[in-house]
Amino acid sequence: MASTDAAALRVDVAIVGAGLSGSCIARQLSAYKLDVVLLDKECDVSMGVSRANSGIVHGGFHHNLKYLKSRLEIRGNLMYDRLQRELDFPFKRCGILVAALNDEEMKYIDHLYTQGVENGAIGIEMCSRERMFELEPKLNPDCVGGLHAPGGGVLEPYRFVFSVVESAQKNGVEVVTGFEVVHAERAGERYRIHAADGRQMEARYVVNAAGLFADRVSEIFGAEEFQIIPRKGEYFLLDRATEAAPQRVLFPVPTKVSKGMLVIPTVEGTVLIGPTAQEIEDKEDLSTNTDQLNLILDQARKMVPKVSQTDVITAFSGLRPALADGDFYIDISAKAPNFIQVAGIQSPGLTAAPAIGEYVKDLVKKAGCSLVEKAEWDPYVSKLPRIRDLGPYEADNLVNANPAYGNVVCRCEEISEAEIVEAIHRGHTTLDGIKYFTRAGMGRCQGGFCSYKIIKLLIRETGISYKDIQKCGAGSELLRDAL
C-alpha cells in the first residue's frame, strides 16, 4: 500500500489498524480539519481480520438490542447503500434466509423473528416451507420453514476496505503500512509511537482498532487490560460454476457459539461455505485442518445438498477477535488519556463498520478533540472500470482508450492488464495485494496461469528486483534465484 514516511509525522489522530473499523473511522475523521494517520503492521491494508470473513451485511435479527454490536449493526446496515454510491465497491442486497430443518428449530425462528421486529430490521418475514422453496429451490428438502431478511447482503470485505481507505486518502488521511507499534510513551500532550523497524511518530489522540492485537496495543499505551480470544473460522471457496450456488445467503438456525455454517453466494459470483468456530491460542494461526474442512462440507450439505467437494477451489481461515462477553468494546479509555478503544469487533463487525466509524468520530470529539468540517470534503472516489462487468461494446470503447484493457491477464476472473497496473500504481505491490484489489488469481486456477504474468507486470511497473517480489510482506518472497 502507498506508504507515507512516518519518521517526521506529527498528527492529531493516529488510528492503529487499517481494517474495516480503522478505515471507516479514518474516513469519518477525514471530513474534519484534522491530521489523521492510519497505521498497519502488514504490507497492505485489510490483511488481518478484515481479509478473511464471511463478507455478510447482516439482516439485524441475530442479536438483542441490549448489545452495542446489535445497535451498530442496525445502523451500519442502513449506511451501505449510500456508501456504495460514493465508493463504488461491489455490494448486493441479495437477502438472507435462515432455514429450520425441524419443528424445534422453527421455534427458534419465532424468536429470531420477534427479535428482528424489535430491532427494526426492515422487511423481515416468517416463511412457510413453500415460501422458503420459492425463495431458494436448492434448499435441503427437509427444510420446514424459516426466516427471510431481505435487507441482508454480501460484499467482499477487503474490497470495501480498499475503497474506504482510498476515500480517506483522497481527503488527506496518511496511510502508513509495515508499521508495527511496539512501544508508546507520553511526550507532553502527545503520544510518541514507536514501530518495530525504528520509525516513530507523534499523535494527540490514538484509536486502538488493532483487531486481534487490540489487547496488546492497549497494554502498550498503558490502557485497560483485556484479552482478545481468537476464534478461528475455516472456509471453502467454490467455483462460480457450482450447481450449489444459492440466490440468497443461507443460514442454519444459530447455536450458542456462532451463527453456524453458511452457504454464501459471494458478490463476485463464487460460493463460500463455512465458517467453523474454534477457539485457539495463536493469533497468527491461519492454518486449515482436515477435520474442520470435512465438517464444513457436511454442514453446508445440510443447507444445500448439491454442495460438492469437486467444486472446491481453495480453503482458507480467518480469526474472530472476540472478547469474553461477546460484545464490542468501544469507549474512551478510563486509564490512558486521549485513547479510544475499538476492540472485540467480531461478527457483525463488517455490517457495523460504517456505524463504528460514526460512533468513534463522536467519541473522539467527546474526548476533547475539536471537529471542524472541511468544506472541500469529497465523499466520492473515481470508478475503476473492470472488463468483467462490461459487455463487449463497452469493453471495446475502453480498449480504444487504453489498449491494456484488452489484454486479459487473469482468465478465470477476467481481469485485464490495465486493472492490474492500476492496482500497482495505487500501491498494491505484492501478489496478495493485487489479488485482493483486482481478483487476479482468485479464480479456479488460483494463480497457476497468471502469477508469472503479474510478477512481470510488477517488475515492469515498479522496477523492483525479482528477488523482492512478495506474496504478502517480508519473508514471503516468491523467487529464490535466477538462471
Added chain:
Amino acid sequence: MVPAASFYAMHCEGREGMKELQYDVLVIGAGAAGLAAALEVSRNNASCALVERESHLGGILIQCIHNGFGLEEYKEELTGPEFAERQIQAVRAADVDVFTDTTVTQLNAENDRKEAYCYSAVYGVLRISARAVILAMGCRERNRGNIRTPGTRPAGVYTAGLAQRLVNIEGYIPGKDVVIVGSGDIGLIMARRMTWVGAKVHAVIEIQPYPSGLTRNIVQCLNDFEIPLYLSHVVSRIEGKHRVEKVQVSPLTHGIPDDENSFEIQCDTLLLSVGLIPENELSKEAGVEINSQTNGALVDATMMTSIDGVFSCGNVLHVHDLADWVAEEARRAGAYAVGYLRNERPKRQMRIKAGANVRYINPAMFDPDNPDKLYFRSLIVKNQAKLQIKLDHKPVKELRLSHVQPSEMLHVNLKPKDVAGWNIMKDSVLEVSIE
C-alpha cells in the same frame, strides 16, 4: 499465413460498431491441438481463424524443453519447442489467420453461424463468426484447493507447470529445497529440472500405490538422481508463516493418512503435479454437454460435441499423455469440421460404452462406415491384460495388452476389415472392456 493485422485493416479499420470477421472455421487455442486442427482445416481449403490468448503459438509445449516429443508425428525425438516449431512453421506456410494475444471470452454457438467475442489489446473487441468452431483450449493444473491440503498458506506452493514456466521461460528459480506432490509427468520432469538448476529435491509424494507418470520418466527423472518416491503417501500438512518451512508426509492406511507414522521434510518449496482438468468453462457456457469421466465434451465419432458444428480435440477433450496423440486427434477434428461444412456427415453412428475396468472411451460414438482410432483409459493396473470389444454383448475383437494402468492412455485402431462382418442394428452398442 495471412497476418491478422492486415486482415484486420482490410475489414475493420475505420468501421462503425463491432468489428466483425467471418470464417468457415474458428479454432480456439493454438497449442499442439489447435495448430494441428487449423492446419488440417486449411489443407482442406476452408478459411480458418486461429485465436490464441498468449503472445506465442505452441501453448504449453514451449516450456517443455525436455525431449520425448515427436516420435509418432515426425518419427524423430524432439523437444517440446522443436515439436511446436514444426507445427508453427506449417501453419505459417498455410492460409490461416492467426490472432495472438487474443482471448475468447464468450462463445455463442446455438445458431448456424457461431459467434466468438475476442478481447485483444491490438484489435480491441472482435466478433469472429464461423460456421464451425474447434475447441482446443487445453487444460489447467489441479491446485492445492482441489486436493484440499490443510495447513498454512505461505509463499512457495506452486503448481509444477507454473514452476516449469518460471524456470524454463522466465529464468527464475522459485526455491532451493523442493518437495513434489504427485508423480505425474510434469512433476517428474520438474524433479529433474529443479535438480539441474541446483535445487535439492527431497522427495516425490504419490497418493496412489503406483506412479502416475510414464515409466521412462520415473527412470530418467527420479532414479537417475536418487530422488525418493513415496507411493501411497500424501502431504498431510503445509507449515510455514511467510514461506513454506516444512511439510508433513503421511502414509495412507486404508485410504486415510496415518498420523502416527507421519514424518516431516524441511523445504521451502512445494510443487504440485496432481492432475490436469480440461479447461471447458467457455464450452460449458456455450452449452456443450460435458462427460463427467473426462471433464471434456461428449463427442460423437466425428469429434463433434452436443452442439452442431462445435468440435473438440486435444487436452480440452480429455487429458492425453503425449502431444503426438493430441496432434493426431486434432487433425481428425479439423478434417471432420470441414466435412461438416460440406454436409459430409456419418450415415449412422452407434454408442460406445466403457465396459469393465475402462474409465472412459473417446469418442463416445462409433461410425462403422469410417472406423477410426479410439482412445481409452484403464481403471486397473495389470500385466498381460486383455482388451475385449463386444458388439451387442457378442465379442468381435480381442487384443493383448502387455501392461495397463490408469495413468497410461491406451488406444485401439479399428479397421474396415474388423467391421466388415458385423451385424449392426439400429440401436447396436459397442462395448470396450479390459480383463
